Amino acid sequence: MNLSFKQFRYKFFELLPLLLLFFISLNGSSIINVKFFSINIHYILVYYWILRKPENLGYGFIFLSGIISDVVLGLPLGINALSLLMVAGVAAYVRVVTVRITLVNDWISFIPALLFANFVYFISLYYSNYSLDYLYLLKNSIFTLIFYPVLWGLFTLILNLTKS
Amino acid sequence: METRREDVGIVIRSAFLKRGTQQRFSLFALTILSIVLIFLETLEFKPLNNIRSFVKDIVYRGALIATYPLKSFSSFYQFMENHINLYSNYKELITENKELKNNISKSDFLELENSQLRKLIDEQAVSSSDLVSARVMLDKQSPYLNSFVINIGSNKNIKNGMAVLDGKNFIGRTVDVNFFSSRVLLVSDLNSKIPVLSEPSGNHAILSGHGTSEPTLEYLSENHTIQDGDKVYTSGKGGIFTPGIAVGKVKIDKKKIKVLLFSDLSQITFVNINLGALNK
Numbered sequence: 483m484n485l486s487f488k489q490f491r492y493k494f495f496e497l498l499p500l501l502l503l504f505f506i507s508l509n510g511s512s513i514i515n516v517k518f519f520s521i522n523i524h525y526i527l528v529y530y531w532i533l534r535k536p537e538n539l540g541y542g543f544i545f546l547s548g549i550i551s552d553v554v555l556g557l558p559l560g561i562n563a564l565s566l567l568m569v570a571g572v573a574a575y576v577r578v579v580t581v582r583i584t585l586v587n588d589w590i591s592f593i594p595a596l597l598f599a600n601f602v603y604f605i606s607l608y609y610s611n612y613s614l615d616y617l618y619l620l621k622n623s624i625f626t627l628i629f630y631p632v633l634w635g636l637f638t639l640i641l642n643l644t645k646s
Numbered sequence: 647m648e649t650r651r652e653d654v655g656i657v658i659r660s661a662f663l664k665r666g667t668q669q670r671f672s673l674f675a676l677t678i679l680s681i682v683l684i685f686l687e688t689l690e691f692k693p694l695n696n697i698r699s700f701v702k703d704i705v706y707r708g709a710l711i712a713t714y715p716l717k718s719f720s721s722f723y724q725f726m727e728n729h730i731n732l733y734s735n736y737k738e739l740i741t742e743n744k745e746l747k748n749n750i751s752k753s754d755f756l757e758l759e760n761s762q763l764r765k766l767i768d769e770q771a772v773s774s775s776d777l778v779s780a781r782v783m784l785d786k787q788s789p790y791l792n793s794f795v796i797n798i799g800s801n802k803n804i805k806n807g808m809a810v811l812d813g814k815n816f817i818g819r820t821v822d823v824n825f826f827s828s829r830v831l832l833v834s835d836l837n838s839k840i841p842v843l844s845e846p847s848g849n850h851a852i853l854s855g856h857g858t859s860e861p862t863l864e865y866l867s868e869n870h871t872i873q874d875g876d877k878v879y880t881s882g883k884g885g886i887f888t889p890g891i892a893v894g895k896v897k898i899d900k901k902k903i904k905v906l907l908f909s910d911l912s913q914i915t916f917v918n919i920n921l922g923a924l925n926k
Contacts, residue, residue: 504712505712508705508708508709508712508713509709509712509713509716510709510713510784540671541671541672541673541676542671542676544676545671545676545679545680548680549683549705550705550708550709553701553702553705553706553709554705554706554709554784555791556791556793556795556821556822556829557791558684558687558688559683559684559686559687559698559701560679560680560681560682560683560684560686560687561684563676563680563683564677564680564681564684567673567676567677567680568677570673571673571677574673575657575658578657578660579657606684609684610684610687610688612791612837613836613837614836615836615857618857
């Protein structure tokens with residue numbers, strides 16, 4: 483009985499990133515707005531898990547989650563999917579080239595991921611004739627970067643739970 | 647140590663083209679698929695539109711189920727908050743009621759005069775038979791798009807561009823109609839531009855959203871006479887919306903002509919869609 487509970491707990495924490503990914507996209511809450519803070523937790527989630535444990539978060543699921551986000555938020559299909567795949571791409575590249583895992587390394591390499599993702603976001607919305615609040619996009623990127631260590635800590639905790 | 651070009655190539659190939667452990671698709675293939683999807687969004691084919699509508703309808707239903715726990719929690723919170731503020735709300739309502747009673751006779755006269763004048767110029771007015779009611783399914787406000795999803799679509803003759811009202815007040819227009827759902831673009835959205843008319847000053851303008859709850863009046867003539875407190879109505883220019891639907895009240899703030907909407911966009915559960923102008 484004890485063993486099966488352990489197995490259940492292990493399975494739950496292993497599936498947690500995937501559940502979070504779909505919960506975020508179905509709820510349309512990829513961007514959390516608190517007063518003047520705005521954080522894109524979708525990017526952080528994808529970046530962290532592709533960097534640290536990609537087998538828990540398939541690229542296909544990331545794509546699907548992006549499509550759901552686009553539908554829920556009313557954006558042209560493919561925009562969120564593409565920007566999330568950009569984040570995943572940078573994370574996959576960083577995973578291949580780095581040996582030591584530290585918060586600072588992850589944090590610094592998150593900057594190009596954000597830049598690529600927002601560039602793709604901006605270009606796709608621009609060509610789809612959607613007006614965009616550029617200042618908001620910039621503010622969101624800055625706060626997402628600042629907030630990264632907090633979620634990094636939380637996700638590391640979850641990751642350790644799947645190991646122990 | 648020097649990084650050779652081949653090394654970078656190998657790394658990129660490994661990251662983008664190889665399917666890693668337990669990955670069914672390569673990043674490259676999915677990226678191409680996303681780009682194709684974005685491109686397809688710009689095309690208007692009936693079969694393609696039908697597939698899009700079908701996918702969106704399914705996702706909306708899924709999202710409706712997924713948001714249920716959060717929605718229940720927030721409605722419970724609102725319920726508690728309303729109970730706590732009951733006394734102050736009651737006092738406010740008494741004063742408001744007194745004011746409204748004083749204004750009733752005045753507004754009755756104005757309504758009569760208005761309908762007579764409309765008959766004289768043979769203009770359409772919003773008739774209740776043109777309205778279809780709908781329920782808000784999803785109201786997830788994206789920072790980039792102020793909109794919500796309602797539970798009727800082409801099954802109830804809804805078309806793109808129809809005026810959406812909260813009671814009798816204009817709040818937005820339909821922009822993305824599926825079989826059983828439609829998206830309503832609110833007047834507060836950056837992409838929203840509505841032709842309006844101010845009363846009593848009688849100035850034509852464009853009501854532009856900025857992503858906040860206070861849209862502004864733009865493209866006004868240089869010698870306009872708009873004042874604080876003027877009412878704003880749809881002008882009906884362009885023939886998309888029926889003229890004379892109430893939108894809000896003018897508030898001039900630091901030379902910016904803002905419009906305080908009559909409806910609170912964050913508190914809308916049911917809406918009316920005006921089938922009028924576009925169905926004729």
